[in-house]
Amino acid sequence: MFLHCPSDWRDFLHEIFSLEKFQKLSHEISMLYGDTVCYPAKENILNAFYQCSFEGLKVVIIGQDPYHGPNQAHGLSFSVPLGVPHPPSLRNIFIELSNDLDCAYPISGDLTPWANQGVLLLNAALSVREGEAGSHLKLWDSFTKSVVKGLNEEKKPIVFVLWGNFAQKYERYIPKGRHRVLKTGHPSPLSANRGYWFGNKHFSQINEILKQWGQKPIHWVL
Numbered sequence: 001m002f003l004h005c006p007s008d009w010r011d012f013l014h015e016i017f018s019l020e021k022f023q024k025l026s027h028e029i030s031m032l033y034g035d036t037v038c039y040p041a042k043e044n045i046l047n048a049f050y051q052c053s054f055e056g057l058k059v060v061i062i063g064q065d066p067y068h069g070p071n072q073a074h075g076l077s078f079s080v081p082l083g084v085p086h087p088p089s090l091r092n093i094f095i096e097l098s099n100d101l102d103c104a105y106p107i108s109g110d111l112t113p114w115a116n117q118g119v120l121l122l123n124a125a126l127s128v129r130e131g132e133a134g135s136h137l138k139l140w141d142s143f144t145k146s147v148v149k150g151l152n153e154e155k156k157p158i159v160f161v162l163w164g165n166f167a168q169k170y171e172r173y174i175p176k177g178r179h180r181v182l183k184t185g186h187p188s189p190l191s192a193n194r195g196y197w198f199g200n201k202h203f204s205q206i207n208e209i210l211k212q213w214g215q216k217p218i219h220w221v222l
Helices: 007-016 019-035 047-051 088-101 112-116 137-152 165-173 202-212
Strands: 059-063 119-123 159-163 180-184
Touching: 007 019, 007 137, 019 137, 047 112, 047 119, 059 137, 059 165, 088 202, 112 119, 137 165, 159 165, 159 202, 165 180, 180 202
Parallel strands: 059 119, 059 159, 159 180
Antiparallel strands: none
16 A cells, blocks of 8 residues: 555655554555445545645644545545535534635535645544544554654644644644644534634634745635
């Protein structure tokens, strides 16, 4: 699986994660996909890395794990393909986007345009068993920690966006200094309806930070 990772990520990924670990993880994932229904489709497991180039990386948004229902997950955190109804968390993300930037609520839930501009939409687990949220989190834990730690060591500054307690556990691997961390409650209804999501204005904040760094802002409007 990792032998076919995007070329501009390959050196980075192989530097932070040993060949032995890659082989073990690939074998375990292949076994799970062979024995049970898992999401996203196997060819989309590394989609976040395909859609966001290593050289163009500006922002990392960390999710928990892929949607565990049919036709939803396609390898980008919080994103669903065009035509798929927006899950509750994505709806709340789009409501905040609309309020923050005074733009229309998006029709498509496909966040690929964000990824193509340098937003790594990274789930902590890149796969999940059908109907069982969190079922592959332990399997991917070492890989995701290695990615976050490795990106922290990059000289180029990155905006890390941590939505909810699960994503915020990765803050310990991002020492203060070179990068910026934005954090708030999770966009799920359970959190958002208790006042922990709406009004965070993260989309406009990210763009202000990028401007300060002399980088091109993200065009968030879909």
